[in-house]
Every structure is written in structure tokens, then in C-alpha cells.
Amino acid sequence: MPEPSPSPTRSTFGSLVLIAVVIGGGATAFAYTAGWLSPTRLTPTRIVDSLAPPGGPSLGHRRNHAKGICFTGIFESNGNGAELSSAQVFARGEYPALGRFNLATADANASDSTVRVRGLGLQLSMPDGEVWRSAISTPEGFYELQLAALSKDPNAMKAFVARHPEFDPFAEWAKTAPWTASYAEETYNSLNSFIFVSGSGAEHAVRWSLLPQAQLVPITQEDLAKLGPNYLEQEIAERVAKAPQRWTMVVTVADPGDPTADPSIAWPPGRRAVEVGALVVQRIEGERDGPCRDINFDPTILPNGVHVSDDPFPAARSAAYAVSYDLRTSEVKYYPYHSEAAGGGEQ
Amino acid sequence: MTSAGNRFTVLQRFLHWLMAICILAMLFIGVGMNSTVAPKYVPLLVSHKTLGVTILVLALIRLAVRLRYGAPPLPADLPQQMRLGAHLSHIALYVLMIALPLLGLTMQWTGAYPIVLYGDIWLPTLLPQSDAMHTLLWDAHHYLAFAFFAVILLHVAAALFHALVRRDGVFESMAPVPTQDEAAPAE
Numbered sequence: 001m002p003e004p005s006p007s008p009t010r011s012t013f014g015s016l017v018l019i020a021v022v023i024g025g026g027a028t029a030f031a032y033t034a035g036w037l038s039p040t041r042l043t044p045t046r047i048v049d050s051l052a053p054p055g056g057p058s059l060g061h062r063r064n065h066a067k068g069i070c071f072t073g074i075f076e077s078n079g080n081g082a083e084l085s086s087a088q089v090f091a092r093g094e095y096p097a098l099g100r101f102n103l104a105t106a107d108a109n110a111s112d113s114t115v116r117v118r119g120l121g122l123q124l125s126m127p128d129g130e131v132w133r134s135a136i137s138t139p140e141g142f143y144e145l146q147l148a149a150l151s152k153d154p155n156a157m158k159a160f161v162a163r164h165p166e167f168d169p170f171a172e173w174a175k176t177a178p179w180t181a182s183y184a185e186e187t188y189n190s191l192n193s194f195i196f197v198s199g200s201g202a203e204h205a206v207r208w209s210l211l212p213q214a215q216l217v218p219i220t221q222e223d224l225a226k227l228g229p230n231y232l233e234q235e236i237a238e239r240v241a242k243a244p245q246r247w248t249m250v251v252t253v254a255d256p257g258d259p260t261a262d263p264s265i266a267w268p269p270g271r272r273a274v275e276v277g278a279l280v281v282q283r284i285e286g287e288r289d290g291p292c293r294d295i296n297f298d299p300t301i302l303p304n305g306v307h308v309s310d311d312p313f314p315a316a317r318s319a320a321y322a323v324s325y326d327l328r329t330s331e332v333k334y335y336p337y338h339s340e341a342a343g344g345g346e347q
Numbered sequence: 348m349t350s351a352g353n354r355f356t357v358l359q360r361f362l363h364w365l366m367a368i369c370i371l372a373m374l375f376i377g378v379g380m381n382s383t384v385a386p387k388y389v390p391l392l393v394s395h396k397t398l399g400v401t402i403l404v405l406a407l408i409r410l411a412v413r414l415r416y417g418a419p420p421l422p423a424d425l426p427q428q429m430r431l432g433a434h435l436s437h438i439a440l441y442v443l444m445i446a447l448p449l450l451g452l453t454m455q456w457t458g459a460y461p462i463v464l465y466g467d468i469w470l471p472t473l474l475p476q477s478d479a480m481h482t483l484l485w486d487a488h489h490y491l492a493f494a495f496f497a498v499i500l501l502h503v504a505a506a507l508f509h510a511l512v513r514r515d516g517v518f519e520s521m522a523p524v525p526t527q528d529e530a531a532p533a534e
Contacts (some may be wrong), residue, residue, distance in 0.1 A: 015511035022507060023500050030496060033375050035382030043382045130469055131461055294459050294476040300389050301460070304467040308389055316384035318392075325458060326485055329478040 044319035048327070051106050058108035060335030063324040065119050065135070067110055068102030069233045070290030073244065073282040075124050081251060081276030084204055085196035087305030088126040090276060096125045097279055100292035101183040101236060104140060111229035113221050116174050118232075120188040120210065121297030122279070133301040135317070136188040136210065139173040169264060178218035181227060183236045184245045184281075185216045192299065193260035193309040196251070205254035205309055207267070210247035210279055214239075237284040247279045261310045288336065296325040354520045356416050362409045364523050366402065370444060373398045374496050396451070397465040403448035410441060422515040429505075436502055443495040447488060454484035 028037075035041045048063045058066045075097045081090030089095050103110060104117035119137035126132075180186060188210045196204045224231070239245060253272040259265045287293050300308055300318040308314050328335070355363070373395065380391035421430055455462050456474035458481045463469050474480070510518035519525075 012512055015507070018511065019504050019507045023504050026500055026503070030375065030378065033382070034378035038382075041382060042384055044384055047384060128469075129461075129471065294478070296458065296460065298460075301463075304469075308386075310386070312386045315386045315388040319380075319384045319388045326482070329458070330482040330485075332478040332482075 044323045047316070047320045048323045053106050057106060060328050060331040060333070061108040062328060064106050065102040065104050065121070066106055066108040067115075068100045068121070068287055068292070069236065070285040070287050070292035071099050071101065071240070071281045071283060072285070072291060073097045073280045075249070075277055075279055077277040078275065080274050084198055084206065084251060084253065084274065085305040086199040087132065087303040088128060088130060089124050089132060089303060090305070098123045098125070098291050098295070100287070100297065101232070104137060111225065112232045113225035118183060118186050121292060121295070123295055123297065126303060130303040131301060132303045132306065133295070133297050134190060134299050135297040136190050138186055138188065139170055139177070140191060169266065178216065179221050179224055180216055181219045181224055181231065181235060182214065182239065183232055184214040184239055185212050187211050188247070191263045192314050193254065193263070193311045194302070194314070195307050195309045197305050197307065205258065205260045206251050208249060208251045210249055213246040213248065240281055240284045245281045249276050249279060250274065251276050261312065263311055263313055296321050298322065353419050353516055355419065358412055359416060360521055360523060362405060362412065363521055366405050366409065366444065369398055369402050369405065370499070373402060374492060377492055393463065393465050396462055399448040399451045400464060400470075402444060406441070406444040406448075410445070419520045422517065425515070433505070436498055436505070439498050440502065443491060443498065447491060447495060450484050450488040450491065454481055454488050457481040457484060
């Protein structure tokens with residue numbers, strides 16, 4: 001049954017165009033979502049790339065906080081936190097802890113005295129299988145991310161600080177706070193705000209700190225340099241071998257209206273502070289074969305009873321840490337697993 | 348009703364369209380979350396994991412249903428190459444919709460990550476951390492996801508080709524609602 005010829009031809013052509021448009025549109029939407037059409041989008045990969053020092057990244061290592069040493073111990077919960085959060089770890093008791101003292105540097109071989117900011121990666125494990133990971137530090141002013149967000153233009157940072165006076169507290173701290181010659185003498189802060197959810201569903205914005213029970217002994221940067229490039233790792237290993245080291249965990253509760261979205265703005269003094277327990281570091285292990293090496297201390301891995309707040313940085317850190325983890329696990333052949341054989345001697 | 352007729356069963360059509368929505372959302376969430384450092388990264392990641400487990404369960408049900416009810420025959424006049432393409436692409440779609448969630452789960456486990464789904468559901472960890480396995484599984488998950496999207500585009504193009512150009516009833520066999528032709532059968 002012959003049909004009038006022009007009509008089906010036109011209709012077939014039209015159909016093929018329609019199909020091409022649907023498929024092309026789908027592919028374009030996908031490419032846009034993936035960021036391929038947005039060369040300036042701040043992706044986790046770009047952040048991680050921007051952290052690399054001029055000589056390139058330390059292959060096989062974390063892309064930031066690259067130098068560190070593992071520890072294990074326990075978290076002794078005194079039960080006071082249970083009123084704020086239903087997380088199991090706040091019920092009175094002892095919970096396994098695993099972590100990593102580290103220096104906020106992209107260079108795994110940096111000398112200790114060249115790195116101002118020190119950090120502590122921590123994982124607390126709960127009997128039901130949940131874990132709580134965090135990456136806390138001495139004041140850091142979230143500045144790795146700000147740096148990354150900026151171009152490579154050397155003046156961009158100055159311009160940024162001028163525009164954002166809240167950035168000054170970090171500069172002030174970096175200038176005036178004493179250096180110490182021990183990871184055990186440092187205070188580590190969550191910096192970021194999180195939400196604690198109590199058993200009754202009440203929510204509180206909180207930040208927390210680990211306050212050292214060891215006495216802080218100030219040292220000048222010059223004197224620290226004289227102790228050697230890897231003194232901090234030797235020192236913490238010797239100190240913990242003599243006696244477990246303890247930090248008191250203090251949770252600071254925001255008042256309504258306190259800024260939670262900007263980690264650089266401290267909350268006013270006088271906020272409620274709850275001592276919830278103590279981190280006890282019992283054993284130090286080298287990172288190379290230690291239990292912390294394979295852990296990504298992603299600060300958004302939170303137990304039930306804790307969740308992220310409107311602070312945007314945990315999400316950004318989570319995205320960037322995942323890229324860093326994927327990179328370093330794929331570079332395992334560069335990681336100095338049995339490095340001592342090659343040269344340098346222990347340290 | 349079975350697939351002995353010209354259409355897939357209601358259950359098969361329901362699963363097809365439900366999964367079409369889930370899988371497209373999944374692929375867009377996947378590439379989207381990996382291109383952002385914004386706060387939405389966290390909920391996107393939870394959605395991705397939750398949808399992934401959902402898709403895995405639905406895909407296994409769907410495979411069982413397909414084995415039980417089969418599929419309507421392709422039109423007798425369909426050229427041999429298109430017939431082969433249809434079969435291979437459908438096998439690829441089934442393999443990918445089952446493999447990708449499994450790769451996602453295993454790459455998380457071998458990266459020592461806990462898997463937490465929407466509603467604070469913690470899945471048990473079934474594999475130990477392994478750098479080499481994590482890298483291999485991550486690469487497979489990554490590249491096969493793009494392959495999956497490409498096969499889906501091909502699938503959509505073929506479906507529209509059947510619907511608009513060949514008009515041979517293949518599209519109607521999976522259409523969510525009966526088309527006019529079927530509602531009022533000719534002859």
C-alpha cells in the first residue's frame with residue numbers, strides 16, 4: 001500500500017533530528033553535571049591539585065597533613081555527653097581509639113620546625129560497628145581550602161585577607177602562640193561546627209577540643225629546629241612509651257545565633273562547655289605499617305547522634321580527602337613501605 | 348498476564364520505569380557529587396549510596412522476573428544486526444545495573460569506609476582495606492559508570508527509533524501506558 005512519498009521522508013528526518021536532540025541533550029546535561037563544561041568549577045580534584053608543593057605532591061601520601069605517626073588508645077567517656085548526643089560513644093565507658101598525629105604540610109619529609117599547624121586524625125569505634133572520624137588541629141584558619149579556592153596569583157591571598165578580616169585570628173595565632181616540642185602538649189580543636197542530637201531529638205550546635213593534660217613547655221621555632229627534622233615523632237614515641245598521654249575532650253555548646261557556618265569566627269566566651277571524657281593515647285606506631293595509614297579521617301563520617309551543621313567545610317574536606325585517599329592508594333608503589341633499606345637510616 | 352503477548356508484564360514495565368528514574372538519578376548524582384565541594388556533597392553521597400543499594404535489590408528482582416516471564420518477541424522483520432544489538436545491549440544493561448552497585452560497595456569497603464545509608468542505616472563491612480583492590484574497584488566503578496551512561500543513551504536512541512521511525516511495536520511493548528494503537532486495536 002503505497003504512501004505519499006514526501007510525508008514519511010520528512011517525518012523520518014524529523015524523527016531522527018528529535019532523537020539526536022534527545023541524546024545530545026542528555027549527554028550535554030551529563031557533561032555539565034560532571035563539570036566538564038565548567039573549567040572554573042571548584043572541584044575536589046582541583047583543590048587537591050592546588051595543595052601540591054612546587055616540587056609536586058608526595059606520592060603515596062596524604063595530599064595535606066602528609067607527615068604523621070599513628071597511635072592507638074581509648075576514649076574514656078564519663079557519660080556527660082549523653083545529654084547532648086545519643087551517639088553511643090557518649091555513654092559512660094571505654095571505646096577503642098585510633099589516630100594520627102600530623103603536620104599540616106603537603107610535604108611528607110618536611111622538617112618539624114617548618115610547619116606551624118599540627119593536627120590529629122581520630123577514629124572512635126563503637127560496639128555496634130559505628131565509627132566517628134574527625135580531623136582536628138591547632139588553629140588552622142581553614143586556610144588550606146581558602147588557598148586552594150584562590151588562584152595561583154601570589155597577591156590573591158593578601159587581597160582575600162583584606163576583604164575577610166575574620167581571617168586575621170589565624171595570622172594572629174600563628175604569630176603569637178607558643179611553639180611546643182611535643183604533639184602531647186598541643187590543644188586540638190574541631191574548628192568546624194557540628195550538630196549533636198540528643199535521645200529526645202534536641203539539637204545543639206557544638207565544637208569540641210582536646211585539651212592536653214601534659215604541661216605546655218614553650219620553645220622557640222629556632223630551638224625546635226635544632227632538635228632535628230623529625231623530633232616530634234621520636235618525642236611522642238618516647239613519651240607514650242613511658243606513660244599513656246591524656247587529653248580532656250571538651251564540647252562547647254553554641255548559644256542560639258552563634259555563627260556556626262564560619263569556622264574562623266570564634267564563639268563569644270562564656271559558652272557552656274561540657275567535659276565529656278578523655279582521649280588516652282597508649283601506643284605509638286610508625287605510619288608505614290601502622291593502623292592509621294589506611295584510614296581517611298573524613299570529618300563527615302559521624303555516628304548516629306551527630307551530623308554536619310551549616311558549616312560548609314566538613315563537606316569540602318570530605319570531598320577533597322576522598323580524592324586524596326584515592327590518589328595515595330593508587331600510588332602505593334611510591335610509598336616508602338620498606339624504605340629504610342633504601343637509605344637514610346631510621347627516622 | 349505474561350510476556351507471551353506483545354508487551355512486557357505490568358510488573359516488568361513498572362520495574363523498568365522505576366529503575367530508569369533511579370539509574371538516571373544515580374548517574375547524575377555520581378558525576379555531580381564528584382565535581383563539587385559544596386555542602387550538597389554530603390547529602391548527595393548518602394543519596395548515591397542509598398540509591399545504589401536500592402538499585403541492586405531492584406535489579407536482582409528484575410532479573411528474576413525477566414527469567415520467569417521472558418520478553419515479547421522482536422518483530423520478525425528486524426534486521427539481524429539490530430537484533431544482535433538489542434540482545435547485547437540488554438545483556439550489558441543487566442550486567443551493569445548489578446555490577447556497578449557491587450563495585451561501589453566493595454570499593455568503599457576496601458577503602459575502609461563505613462557505608463551509611465539514608466536514615467542512619469549502617470551496613471556491615473564485608474571486606475578488609477586494600478590499596479590495590481580499592482584502586483582497581485574504584486577505577487572499574489568510575490569507568491563502567493560512563494560506559495553505563497553511554498549504553499543507556501544508545502538504548503534510548505534505539506527505543507525512540509523503534510517508536511518514531513520503525514513504528515514496529517517494540518517501544519510500545521515497554522511503554523508505561525497502552526498507546527492509542529493498542530487501546531483501539533486496528534482491524
